[in-house]
Amino acid sequence: MTLRVLLVEDDRELSRTLRDAITAEGYEVFTAASLSEGFALLRGLGAGVAQGCAPVDMVLLDLGLPDGDGEQLLAEFRKKHAVPLIITSARESDGQKVRLLDAGADDYLVKPFSIRELLARMRVGLRHRGTSITPAVTQYSLGALSIDLGTRDVVLGGNEVHLTPTEFNLLARLVRSAGQVVTHRQLLMDVWGAEFTEHTHYLRLYMAQLRGKLEENPADPQLLMTEPGVGYRIVEQHVGG
Amino acid sequence: MSGTVTAMTDEKTSRTMLRQTRWRWAWASVVWAVAWLLMLDFETRIGLAQVAITLVLASALAAIWLPLVSSLVTTAIAVLAFDWFLVQPKHTFSVDMTEDVLLLVEILALSWVVSALLARGRVLAGRASRSARHADQMRELGDALREEEDPLKRGEALRDALTDVLGQEVKLLLLSSSKTTEGKDSGIARFGDPSSEELAGIWHCIRRGKAFGAGTGCENALPALFLPLRGGDEEAFGAVSIQVGQSKLPDDGSVLQAQALCDQVGQLLHRAETQREADAAQAHAHGQAVRNALLAAISHDYRTPLAAIMGAASSLRDVGKKLAPEQRERLADTIVSETRQLSRLTDNTLQLVRLDAPGVKLHVDWESADELAGTAIGRARKHDPDRRLKVWSEPGLPLVRCDAVLFSQMLENLVDNALKYSNAPAPVELTVRKQRGYIVFAVRDRGPGVEPAWREKIFDVFQRGDWRSSSTNSAAQRGAGVGLAVCRAIARAHGGELRLRQRAHGGSSFECWLPEEEAPAVEGDNGAMSGARR
Numbered sequence: 001m002t003l004r005v006l007l008v009e010d011d012r013e014l015s016r017t018l019r020d021a022i023t024a025e026g027y028e029v030f031t032a033a034s035l036s037e038g039f040a041l042l043r044g045l046g047a048g049v050a051q052g053c054a055p056v057d058m059v060l061l062d063l064g065l066p067d068g069d070g071e072q073l074l075a076e077f078r079k080k081h082a083v084p085l086i087i088t089s090a091r092e093s094d095g096q097k098v099r100l101l102d103a104g105a106d107d108y109l110v111k112p113f114s115i116r117e118l119l120a121r122m123r124v125g126l127r128h129r130g131t132s133i134t135p136a137v138t139q140y141s142l143g144a145l146s147i148d149l150g151t152r153d154v155v156l157g158g159n160e161v162h163l164t165p166t167e168f169n170l171l172a173r174l175v176r177s178a179g180q181v182v183t184h185r186q187l188l189m190d191v192w193g194a195e196f197t198e199h200t201h202y203l204r205l206y207m208a209q210l211r212g213k214l215e216e217n218p219a220d221p222q223l224l225m226t227e228p229g230v231g232y233r234i235v236e237q238h239v240g241g
Numbered sequence: 242m243s244g245t246v247t248a249m250t251d252e253k254t255s256r257t258m259l260r261q262t263r264w265r266w267a268w269a270s271v272v273w274a275v276a277w278l279l280m281l282d283f284e285t286r287i288g289l290a291q292v293a294i295t296l297v298l299a300s301a302l303a304a305i306w307l308p309l310v311s312s313l314v315t316t317a318i319a320v321l322a323f324d325w326f327l328v329q330p331k332h333t334f335s336v337d338m339t340e341d342v343l344l345l346v347e348i349l350a351l352s353w354v355v356s357a358l359l360a361r362g363r364v365l366a367g368r369a370s371r372s373a374r375h376a377d378q379m380r381e382l383g384d385a386l387r388e389e390e391d392p393l394k395r396g397e398a399l400r401d402a403l404t405d406v407l408g409q410e411v412k413l414l415l416l417s418s419s420k421t422t423e424g425k426d427s428g429i430a431r432f433g434d435p436s437s438e439e440l441a442g443i444w445h446c447i448r449r450g451k452a453f454g455a456g457t458g459c460e461n462a463l464p465a466l467f468l469p470l471r472g473g474d475e476e477a478f479g480a481v482s483i484q485v486g487q488s489k490l491p492d493d494g495s496v497l498q499a500q501a502l503c504d505q506v507g508q509l510l511h512r513a514e515t516q517r518e519a520d521a522a523q524a525h526a527h528g529q530a531v532r533n534a535l536l537a538a539i540s541h542d543y544r545t546p547l548a549a550i551m552g553a554a555s556s557l558r559d560v561g562k563k564l565a566p567e568q569r570e571r572l573a574d575t576i577v578s579e580t581r582q583l584s585r586l587t588d589n590t591l592q593l594v595r596l597d598a599p600g601v602k603l604h605v606d607w608e609s610a611d612e613l614a615g616t617a618i619g620r621a622r623k624h625d626p627d628r629r630l631k632v633w634s635e636p637g638l639p640l641v642r643c644d645a646v647l648f649s650q651m652l653e654n655l656v657d658n659a660l661k662y663s664n665a666p667a668p669v670e671l672t673v674r675k676q677r678g679y680i681v682f683a684v685r686d687r688g689p690g691v692e693p694a695w696r697e698k699i700f701d702v703f704q705r706g707d708w709r710s711s712s713t714n715s716a717a718q719r720g721a722g723v724g725l726a727v728c729r730a731i732a733r734a735h736g737g738e739l740r741l742r743q744r745a746h747g748g749s750s751f752e753c754w755l756p757e758e759e760a761p762a763v764e765g766d767n768g769a770m771s772g773a774r775r
Contacts (some may be wrong), residue, residue, distance in 0.1 A: 053606065094604065094646045112580055112584050113579075114577065175402075197762075200606050200607055201607035201640055201760055201761055201763060202763050204607060204608065204609040204612070204640055205763050206639075207609070207612070208609055208611065208612075217613050217632075218611065218615075219611050219614060219632050219633060219634045220615050220618060220619070220632045221612075221615050221619070225616070225619065226612040226615065226616045227614075227644040228608075228612075228613065228616055228645035228646050228648070228649040229604065229644070229646035229649075
C-alpha cells in the first residue's frame, strides 16, 4: 500500500517542488497551504479510514503559516496519533527546535534543505513508527558494531564491549531512536530521571566515555553524532542490517 | 508632622534671638553704668567738658550693641539726665549759659551721628556676611551636586541647602526631563514626602514655570510658597514647596537665595537632558551609518552566489536539452553549493546583527570541546568529502562553558574559510589544547597566508580587498568579510578572543582563546568522576 504523506507548506513553489519529489519516491502526497486546510484535510482523510487508524502515515509541517503557527497542529495531532511528524521551518531558533522535539515532533529540518536530506529523514521517521508503544528497534548493527538491546550485548569487531549500566542505558536510548536526534532533556529524563534534566554535563561525560569505547577516533566520531544545542543522534543502521 | 517641625524651628529661632537681645542690652547697660560713675567722678574733679566727652564715648560704645532707635532714645535720655544732674542750675532742665546749651545740642548731635554711622555699618556688614554665606551655600550645593552621578539623586543636596537657607524643612519633586508629566512614575524623584495638596501645587508650579503662593504676589493667600527649578525659558525640572508659618514669611533675601539654589539644580538637570538628547541623536546617526555600511557590504557578498545560481539555473532551463548529462549535473551541483553558501551567509549576517545588539543573551551550557570540534569537522566533511580534514584534541580537556550553536557556527566558519583559501591535498586541521588557563581551538591551513597589513583588518566586516599573499582569488574564495567578523564577535561574546597567527612553514592558524572554567563534578556509576573526561 502506498504511504500517505500530508505536506503543510504555504509557499506554493516549494510545496510543488517537494510534492513532485516526494511523489517521485512513491509516496501519495496531500498538500495544504494553511493551518485550517491542514486540519480539514486530516478530518477528511480520517473519515475514510478505520476507527483508531491515523489518517496519514506521515506529516511534513511548516511552522509559519498564514492563519497560525504549525505548532498548534503538532499539539492537536500528537493527542490522537503517533505517526511520524517532521517540522520544516525557516526559523533557526534552537530553543524552539528543542521545544518542538520535546513536544513530540520526530525531526526538524531548517530551510533551505536538500530533497535527499528530507527523504532520508522521512525514511528514518517511518522506520520508527510506533516507537512510543513498543520499541521498533531492538537490534542495531553498523559496520563492526552490533548491539542487542534484549540481551544487553554490545560487540565491536568480534569483541564484547563492557559498558557500565548508565552507559548502556544511554546507548540503548539512542539506539531506540536510531537516525533521529534525541534531545538532551529526553536523554537525561529517560536515563537519569526527571530531576536531572538540567544536568547536561552528565551527558557530555558519558558520551565521551561511550565514544572512547565505541569510536575509532573519539574526537572525530562516525557513530555517536552531536547536534549542537539540541541533542545526540546515533547514525542510522544499514537498512535490513 | 512637617507643621510641628516648622513651629519647632520658629520657636528655636525666636528663643536664640531673645537671648542675643538680652546680652546686647546687658552690655549697653554696663557701658552706661560705668560711664555715669566716671562722669559723676569727673564732674567734681576735672570739669564739665571732660564729662561731655565721656557721655559721647559711652553713647558711641552703647550704639555698638543697641539697635538704631534704642541707641538714639537712650542717648537723648542720657543728654537730658546730664542736663538735670550736672548742668547749672542743677535739678532743672533750664540752662543758664548759652555755651552749655550749645554743648548739650552738640553732644546730642554728635552721639546721634555716631550711632547712625555704627548702625549703618552693622547693616552693611550683615549684608556682606549674608552674601558670603549665600555664595558658600551655592558652592557647597555645587560640590554636592558634582559628587552625585544620577541627576535625580541630587534632590537630597538641594533639600539640605534649602533647609539651611530658609531655616525650615522643604518638600520637592525633581524631573529628569522637562517633558515628564504628572501621572508617570519614571524620571520623577520626590523628597520630603509631599502631601497630595502640596504635590498639586508643585505640579502647577512646574507647568507655570514661575513661583507662586504666599509672598509672591500670585495666590498670596496660600499657606505655602512654591518655587520652580528653572532650567531654561519657562522650563521647570521640578519645584519646591515651602510651608509658610502663621507668624511670618521667609525674608526676601532667603527666598531669592532659595530660588537661586533651585535654579542651579534646574540648570543642571537641563544640561543633563540636553546631553542625553545629543548622545541619543549621535548614537542613532552612528547606528544608521553602521547599518548602511553593513547592508552595502552584505549585499555585495550576496550578489556573487546569486549570480552563480542564476547562471546555472537559467542554463538548465534554456539550453539544458543540449547539454550532456554530466554538464547538467555539474550545473545542478553549482546551484546546490551556492545555495548552501547563501544560507551560510544569511546565518552569519543574522548572527552578526544579533550579537551587535545590546543585551544579547547566549544559551550557555557545559559543552565538550571534543564534540564541538568533531561536529564542525564532520559537517565540513559532508559538504566537501574530497578534502583532508583532521581533528585532534588534547586528552583530558575540561568541559567548556559556551553557547554550542554559536560556537559550532564559529568553528564551521573557520574551517570553511580554511578550506576556501588553501588547496588540496594540504590538510585543514582543527586542534583543541589547553594553554595558560585557556582552551585554544585552532583551525590551521597551509594556504598562502595573510599579508601583514591585513592581519587585523580581515576581522572587520567592512574591509574589502585582496588580503591573501598570492592572488588566487577564484570564484570559491570570497565572502570572508562577514564570516570572520561574526567569528570574532562570537569569540568575544564568550569572553574569549579570536586571533590570527602565521604558521612557521606557511599557512594561517585562526585561534579562538576561551578562558577555562571549573566544571561541576559528576557522580558516576563507576565511582566519582571529576569534571575532566576520561
